[in-house]
Amino acid sequence: MKTMRSYINQYVELSVSGRKDCVRGLFIDIGSDIMVLHDGERFLYLPLLHLQQMSLSVKQEAGVEFSGISWEPSQDLSYRKVLMNAKGMFTELYITGNQSIHGYVTSIMNDFFVFQSPVFHSVLIAMRHLKYLIPYSPNATPYAMNPTSFPVSTPTMALARTIDQQLKKLEGEFVVLNLGENPGKIGLLKTADTPIIEVITSGGASMFMHIDHVKTVHRP
Structure with a gap:
């Protein structure tokens, strides 16, 4: 982990489980089980479980600028803490296949969490299978909908621990x-x-x- 920290503030490319193409960005921070990249527009939180390979990128994406990025390093950065902070925030998740899903984290259990999506409704997501999480800006809403059109609510089903x-x-x-x-x-x-x-x-x-x-x- 100490060696990986030496790559912070450098442009890297990652091979992530389930993705054919590489993920590239500025390496911002790393915690006990998660790392953070910035792609020039948004922060990407990637659980280390799915990091297959990381190296310095031979070239930076054309037109991508990283000036003015505001980031406060955290001494206790962790996957669960990121999920907790993401509750109620419009978020993009990548889990499987060739598509991302968009919506809100509503509940966090021992080894899964509940994600409310306009497309899929309440989705139970096994924590070990999340490849990355990308929070949107605080004022963003799914598909630019009025918040009243898609109110965030807790799931109606009874939730178990696992x-x-x-x-x-x-x-x-x-x-x-x-x-x-x-x-x-x-x-x-x-x-x-x-x-x-x-x-x-x-x-x-x-x-x-x-x-x-x-x-x-x-x-x-």
Whole structure:
């Protein structure tokens, strides 16, 4: 970690789990389990769990300027603290596939959190699968909507402490796993007997999946 700190204030490129292209930016700070980059416009918070490779970038993106960046180093910067600070702030998350989701962190449990999205509604996100988080400016709203059109509210479902306990609570309900990136991960959650869950797909067949591969869960 000490060696990585020597790269702070330098332009770097990262290989991040699940992304084909590199993430580039000015290396701003690092905590116990998360690092911070600035891409010239916004701050990116990347959990170290998904850092596959980091190196100095051979070139800086054309037109990107880093003058005037305001950042106060934190002695206790951590993934959970970043999530806590993001509650109620319009945020972009990258988890899986080729798309980001946008909305608000509303609840934080032991190993998952709840994200309210205009598109996906209440999404349960396993903490170990978040690749990065990008807060928007304080006055930004999803899709420039009036705040009254998408009020931030706490989830109506009863929340468990862990993602496996939450899946158990959802037995018998229709769910979408991993943002529906695969049609086989959409269906009736029949059983959630850790470490395996069983989903009945559209054709009536059973699909079995290890719970560690459940990145997100939402009810359409």
